[in-house]
Structures are given as structure tokens and as C-alpha cells.
Amino acid sequence: MKLSVFTVATPDLVPEELANAAADAGIESIEWRFKEVPADAAEEKPSFWRHNRCSMDPGGTQEDWLGFREAADKYERRSLAVVPYLSCGDVEATEKVMQAAKLIGASFIRAGIPGYDRKRNYNELYDQAVQYLHEVEELAAAYGVKALVETHHLTIAPSAGLAHRLVSHFNPQHIGVLYDPGNMVYEGYENYRMGLELLGPYLAHVHVKNGGYRKTPSVDGTSAVWSAEWSALSEGAVPWRQVIQDLQSVGYDGYYGIEDFSGTFESREMLVRFAEQMNEWTDHKQSV
Template identity: 75%
Template sequence: MKMSVFTVATPDLQPEQLAKAAADAGIEGIEWRFKEIPPGAEEEQPSFWRHNQCSMDPGGTEQDWLRFKQAAELHGRQSIAVVPYLTCGDLAETEKVMRAAKLVGASFIRAGIPAYNRSVNYNELYEQAVKYLLEVEDLAAAYDVKALVETHHNTITPSAGLTYRLVSHCSPQHVGVLYDPGNMVHEGYENYRMGLELLGPYLAHVHVKNGGYRKHPSEDGSEATWTGEWTPLAQGAVPWRQVIQDLKSVGYDGYFGIEDFSGTYDSTEMLLRFAEQMKQWSEDKQFA
């Protein structure tokens, strides 16, 4: 089993610290977050999406970006991805990310997919995304860097089925799917094996996290609302033992990338526990 870490989940570590912690945990691959720190956030405590100290700055120079490649190589790790937060249709920024990925030796990036919030018809958003992704496919071929579409709640690709509908317009050589069962807790659940069988050659990477729902009864108990939240890896709704077996059944041999947002452990301990847990699950005789 090959493991990686998406550095959005390790905001308190500098790149060199992250690479060492990954090496100590036996995690081979690094997915570098590609996002600037907002003005004023550097004064805040480290956080996943604001003061993330383990992020490549899109406004940086190539020398700035090479720091991340050098940090990985210093500790014998491989930079496998550069992961941005792209807007669907922004080809200039998409090409910038491709260039950064090529520079650090990464093999894939994350493409930009429209959000869905009921304000624009899905069919219109879908057509926009198809047009963009076909153009991204050409960039991916030119840079030899695969573009991945993530299964993600609150977008037009929350499920394996809807993601397949989009990427099927492209060649799996250049466009693939980042399969994230943790996101599918919040929206997009389908039988895992069925979805993986559908994705076929488009399945390119897997993110590992977990989540669940919390019930909020009204004061009089007559109604209730539910909110999604992140949980520790072994305590959420995703049955990871089964998912690992389902991935094996379709011949998946790529990376499992940790993206734990539960905040249960500090970054270094989180990486160690992730590696131990994945090894335990992958060796489970019940699913061997």
C-alpha cells in the first residue's frame, strides 16, 4: 500500500518538517497545497484553510516552488501532486499549476469544478465544465501532468456517477478522478464498489478521511436538523476496511492520501496513526 499526505491537513508544519514527519511515518508521497495565505492570516494560529504553513504560494517564483521539491527529496519523499483551488474555466491559472507540478516532479493536479448551490441550473454548469475539462485535457497532454476531478460535496461532482459523467468526455490518460469517500458522507454516497467499477480507468487517486452527522433537536423535540462534521479516521461513517477491499477488487494500486480534518491529533501524530491504521486495515484477514 502506497500512502501520501495532502498538506492542507498539516498546517502547522513547514515543508521540511512535513517531509521528515512523512518519512518517519513511512508515507512516501506528498501532495502540496497550492494556495496563498490571506492577508493578515499569518498572525493567526495555523489552520487548514487560512494560515497553512505547508502551502505553495501561487504568487511565488519558481525558486520558491522548488523549495517544496527539495524538502521532499531531502527526506527521500516524492512530490506526487500540486493541489490548487481552481475556478472552472480559468485556463491561465490551470496552466500555472501544471507548470508548478512539472517543476516539482508531480504527476497530477486537481482541476476546477463548478460549485452547486441551487443558484444556477446544473445543466448549464455541466456544459461549462465539459468545455473547460476538454481544454484542460490538452494542457495535461502538453505538460504530461494528469488533471483530476474530485468527488466533492457542494459541487456538480459529489458522486462517482456524476463525476464519471463529466470525465467520460476525456481520455483517462490525461484526466482522472480523485475518489474521496469522506466527502461522500456529506453528499454523493453510492455503493463504493459499484462506483469504483463505473470509474474504471479514470480512478487515479484516493483521499482518506472520515465524517458523520450530528443531530440537533429543536427545543420542543418536534423537529431536528442534521449537520455534517469531520471525525477521526476510524470513527466515521466510511467503512474503510470495506472501501479498501473494494479498491483492491478493481485493481487499484495508487496512493492513499491522508486528509484528516478532525483535529484529533497534532500533525506529526496524525501521520503516524494514519500509517498504522491503514496497515492494519490492509492486512485485515477478514478482507484479505
């Protein structure tokens, strides 16, 4: 089983510390977060989405970006991906991420897709995304870097089915899907094996995290609100042992990338426990 870490989940570690921790945990590849740290966050406690000390700055120089590859190389880790937060339609920013990915030898980036908040019609957003992905496909072919659509809540691709509808227009060598069952706790659940069978050659990468549900009673006691929240890998609603079996059933042999937002463990211990947990869940006879 091939393991990776998306550095959004390790905000307290600088690149070299992260690469060292990944090596110690037996995690062979790194997905580098591609996002600036806001100026007003620099003195804050490290956090996933603001003061993340393991982020490539889009405004950095090529020399700055190469520092991330050098950190990985020092500990014989692979730079697997550059993962940005792109807006759908921003082709210029997308090409910049492609350039960064090619520079450090990464295999893929995450494409931008529209969010969905009931303010715009899904069909308009879908057409916008398809038009954008046609341009992304050309960039992917030119740079030799695959662009992935992530199954993500609050977007037009929360499920395998809706992600497939988007990417099915394109060559799976250039456009694929980042399958994230943890996000599908929030929105987008489908039978895992059915969704994976549908994705077929578009299945390119898997993110590993977990979440569950919390019931909050109303003040008057006549109704309740259910909300999703992140949880430890072994304690959430995603049955990861089953999901891994389903992934094996469709011949998936790619990476499993940790993206744990539960805060259950500090970063170094989280990486070690992730590797241990994945080994426990894996059917060794099938994976050898």
C-alpha cells in the same frame, strides 16, 4: 500500500518539517497545497485553510516552488501532486498549476469544477465544466500532468457517478477522478464498489478521511436537523476496511492520501496513526 499526505491537513508544519514527519511515519509521497496565505492570517494560529504553513504560493517564483521539491528530496519523499483551489473555466490559472507541477516533478493536479447551490441549473454548469475540461485535457497532454476531478460535496460531482459523467468525455491518461469517500459522507454516497467499477480507468487517486452525522433538535422539539462533521478515521461513517477491499477488487494500486480534518491528533501523530491504521485495515495477503 502506497501512502501520501495532502498538506492542507498539516498546517502547522513547514515543508521540511512535513517531509521529515512523513518519512518518520513511512509515508512516501506529498501532495502540496497550492494556495496563498492571506496577509491578515500570517499572525493567526496555523489552520487548514488560512494560515497553512505548508502551502505553495501561486504568486511565488520558480525558485520558491523548487524549495518544496527540495524539502521532499531531502527526506527521499516524492512530490506526488500540486493541489490548487481552481475556479472552473480559469484556464490561465490552471496552466500555472500545471507549470508548478511539472517543475517539481508531480504527477497530477486537481481541476476546478462548478459548485452547486441551487442558484444555477445543473445542466448549464455541466456544459461549462465539460468545455473547461476539454482545455484542461490539452494542457495535461502538453505538460504530462494528469488533472483530476474530485468527488466533493457542494459541487456538480459529489458522487462517483456524477464525476464519471464529467470525465467520460476524456482520455483517462489525461483526466481522472480523485475518489474521496469522506466527502461522500456529506453528499454523494453510492455503493463504494459499484462506483469504483463505474470509474474504471478514470480512478486515479484516493483521499482518506472520515465523517459522521449529528442530530440537532429544534427549539420547539417538533423536528430536528442532521448535519455532517469530520471525525477520526476509525470513528466515522465510512467503513474504510470495506472501501479498501472494494478498491483492491477493481485493481487499484495507487496512493491513499491522508486529509484528516478532525483535529483528533496533532500533525506528526496524525501521520503515524494514519500509517498504522491503514496497515491494520489492509489485507496483507492481497496487497503483497
